[in-house]
Amino acid sequence: MPFIFAELGGLPCYRSPLLAAFPEVLHGFFTRRGGVSPEPFHSLNLSFTVGDQGPLVVHNRDLVQQALGLNGLVSATQVHGCRAFLVTAGNPASPAEIPDSDILLTQQRGLGLLIKQADCQAVMLYDPGRRVAANVHCGWRGQVANILREAVTRLQERFGCRPQDLVAALGPSLGPCCAEFRNYREEFPPELWPYQVRPTYFDLWALSRDQLQAAGLKSQQIDIAGICTRCRDEEFFSFRRDRITGRQGAVIALRLEK
Numbered sequence: 591m592p593f594i595f596a597e598l599g600g601l602p603c604y605r606s607p608l609l610a611a612f613p614e615v616l617h618g619f620f621t622r623r624g625g626v627s628p629e630p631f632h633s634l635n636l637s638f639t640v641g642d643q644g645p646l647v648v649h650n651r652d653l654v655q656q657a658l659g660l661n662g663l664v665s666a667t668q669v670h671g672c673r674a675f676l677v678t679a680g681n682p683a684s685p686a687e688i689p690d691s692d693i694l695l696t697q698q699r700g701l702g703l704l705i706k707q708a709d710c711q712a713v714m715l716y717d718p719g720r721r722v723a724a725n726v727h728c729g730w731r732g733q734v735a736n737i738l739r740e741a742v743t744r745l746q747e748r749f750g751c752r753p754q755d756l757v758a759a760l761g762p763s764l765g766p767c768c769a770e771f772r773n774y775r776e777e778f779p780p781e782l783w784p785y786q787v788r789p790t791y792f793d794l795w796a797l798s799r800d801q802l803q804a805a806g807l808k809s810q811q812i813d814i815a816g817i818c819t820r821c822r823d824e825e826f827f828s829f830r831r832d833r834i835t836g837r838q839g840a841v842i843a844l845r846l847e848k
């Protein structure tokens with residue numbers, strides 16, 4: 591389904607129609623717009639490790655937290671690995687970061703799971719029955735390691751989730767128009783080569799969709815934005831396009847009970 595463009599607390603963002611159907615869930619795939627960082631991080635950069643000024647990143651994160659009405663944001667130093675971290679009330683929230691994790695899971699209300707990215711995918715997962723949310727930093731290395739299957743397995747083991755109950759939303763990220771891998775024979779195993787849509791270009795959105803389905807999700811419960819970050823200079827940071835640049839944020843949370 592096409593994602594919905596919205597403004598939350600003055601911040602432009604994209605929302606998944608599938609996730610938006612659950613009133614107990616808050617989420618947004620934010621753009622680069624609406625923040626306070628100067629070039630080349632203009633303006634809503636949420637990463638402390640790209641060369642931007644720390645206090646500005648803190649301010650930008652506060653804007654995101656306020657836009658969603660959350661008590662805090664939790665993020666990790668993302669390392670293109672497959673390690674999962676279970677977020678509970680006792681975790682230090684932003685600006686502290688959980689070490690070396692690319693999967694965040696929680697049942698804690700009011701805490702946003704923040705994934706930072708500039709071309710990589712953020713993939714949100716939600717189990718409406720068990721009220722568990724996850725957010726996954728899924729780059730091509732994560733796809734090679736099948737991090738999405740790992741995330742689904744963690745949800746099954748830790749919370750008893752059934753894959754067929756899960757809803758997934760894959761946000762703006764590198765599209766088949768721009769996902770060139772000249773060394774794909776070294777970088778991708780042969781079973782991923784069919785995702786080549788023309789010489790050296792790959793459809794990483796289709797790959798994630800198929801990996802989610804192989805993990806047991808229903809096709810109609812997978813939402814894909816279909817928006818390429820590299821193509822949209824005004825809206826998104828893109829590492830491929832700019833190299834020295836910021837990171838936009840994708841946040842999912844369970845709403846605080848009123």
Ligand SMILES: [Zn+2]
Nearest residue numbers: 767768818821
């Ligand atoms: Zn593109």
